[in-house]
Amino acid sequence: MEHYNMNLTLKVWRQKNKDAQGNFETYQVPGISSEMSFLEMFDVLNERLINEGKDPIAFDHDCREGICGMCSMHINGRAHGPWQGTTTCQLHMRAFKDGDTITVEPWRAGSFPVVRDLTVDRGAFDRIIEAGGFVSVNTGNAQDANSILIPKDKADEAFAAAACIGCGACVAACKNSSAMLFVSAKVSQLALLPQGQPEKKTRVLNMLAQMDKEGFGSCTNTGACEAECPKEISLTNIARLNREFIAAGFTYEK
Amino acid sequence: MKWSQFFNTSIGKKLLVGATGLFLCSFVIVHLAGNIQLLYNDGGEAFNVYATFMSHNSLIQFIAWGLKVVILLHAFIALQLTFKNRAARPVKYAINPGNQTSSWFSRQMAIMGSILLVFLIIHLKDFWWRMHYGELPEATYKGETYKDLYLATNEAFKELWVVILYVIGMIGLSFHLIHGFKSAFQTFGLNHVKYNGLINFIGVWVFGIIIPVGFAIIPLVIYFK
Numbered sequence: 001m002e003h004y005n006m007n008l009t010l011k012v013w014r015q016k017n018k019d020a021q022g023n024f025e026t027y028q029v030p031g032i033s034s035e036m037s038f039l040e041m042f043d044v045l046n047e048r049l050i051n052e053g054k055d056p057i058a059f060d061h062d063c064r065e066g067i068c069g070m071c072s073m074h075i076n077g078r079a080h081g082p083w084q085g086t087t088t089c090q091l092h093m094r095a096f097k098d099g100d101t102i103t104v105e106p107w108r109a110g111s112f113p114v115v116r117d118l119t120v121d122r123g124a125f126d127r128i129i130e131a132g133g134f135v136s137v138n139t140g141n142a143q144d145a146n147s148i149l150i151p152k153d154k155a156d157e158a159f160a161a162a163a164c165i166g167c168g169a170c171v172a173a174c175k176n177s178s179a180m181l182f183v184s185a186k187v188s189q190l191a192l193l194p195q196g197q198p199e200k201k202t203r204v205l206n207m208l209a210q211m212d213k214e215g216f217g218s219c220t221n222t223g224a225c226e227a228e229c230p231k232e233i234s235l236t237n238i239a240r241l242n243r244e245f246i247a248a249g250f251t252y253e254k
Numbered sequence: 255m256k257w258s259q260f261f262n263t264s265i266g267k268k269l270l271v272g273a274t275g276l277f278l279c280s281f282v283i284v285h286l287a288g289n290i291q292l293l294y295n296d297g298g299e300a301f302n303v304y305a306t307f308m309s310h311n312s313l314i315q316f317i318a319w320g321l322k323v324v325i326l327l328h329a330f331i332a333l334q335l336t337f338k339n340r341a342a343r344p345v346k347y348a349i350n351p352g353n354q355t356s357s358w359f360s361r362q363m364a365i366m367g368s369i370l371l372v373f374l375i376i377h378l379k380d381f382w383w384r385m386h387y388g389e390l391p392e393a394t395y396k397g398e399t400y401k402d403l404y405l406a407t408n409e410a411f412k413e414l415w416v417v418i419l420y421v422i423g424m425i426g427l428s429f430h431l432i433h434g435f436k437s438a439f440q441t442f443g444l445n446h447v448k449y450n451g452l453i454n455f456i457g458v459w460v461f462g463i464i465i466p467v468g469f470a471i472i473p474l475v476i477y478f479k
Contacts, residue, residue: 103348217264
């Protein structure tokens, strides 16, 4: 693809802290290369802001290779920008053209309070995992890998669910700020495997109770989460979460 | 988890909305099958005899009252969820994705449902209330006297605004069920590659098109007769 430079207008959400009133600031960003990543474009802008003695724009980022799930940006109304199955760090500036105005907002959800500018607190996800997104194993030598047989298709499905990086795009994209796609991926990756069976019922009941407690909305099956998920987690996981929850709710004795 | 806790979770409430919704889907089939008799060219005999049977049979009356409870339950829990869902995003986005990531009607369930609820109140007042508690002219077939609900519908649908109201109500029903029918199956966890096509097909064609169009045709035919 041919390289080109572009001049952009950026409208970025600025907010001092959790309780401050935020607002959009407009920045002119000239000479951006089509080969840059979206975050590199922010680096260029931030460097300039620092040189001008201004506050740089706070945004989350870590691996910059699409696997850590930190780069939460709502770009022109889309979680992680316009590309399918892509995190913000893997979004490249060739997605835009010269003269474009790009609006960048943080994830909007009551359960993800804004820490500063584009940075949000996704601790709610950690608390959901702590409620049951694990298997309890005794320490000691690892057992032989082939002692528990797992059908290949189940292993693949579990792996596809385990690809969830907990970025929160599902919550950001959902009109209800529902975390169902995230919770369903975390329940599914264990429900599909024999190792997940002993804690099957308590896991789904506790994780769902925590999800509700965190104030996320409920699922209305619009499919926006699946469309925006950078790891393309499938809605079939939400159906599995529902099945697991129904089965546990109807049969768990406590 | 106790039953009270189970049905107070987000999924538990959605299960109630889905189950009541599917029950209401079964009702619209029966209702259309009965109402289509309004189009018979028999001076209303078949329809009036049917309407009298429906309003006097005790089993049907039991189900009919259950139906009203189900409608209220469905609307109440769905609205409760809707308000909670809206509250889950206190600060809204400046720019929304629109139809890029989800279908328009899948996001309008509460709006379409509210249109249906308003429609239902007017509809029940117009016909159900008059049939049971109001004044209706009488018609005689084979020596038996019946309340002439057929005449009442024919008079009501001579008014243009009533016809428009009914067509709007059915547009609401169509959009509500295109998403609602398949959504209920997903909520029950019934998402399977071998059945999804069938569920989608029934949701779109039977509940999204045939039934609402069937209902809407009745006032239109009477108006233009």
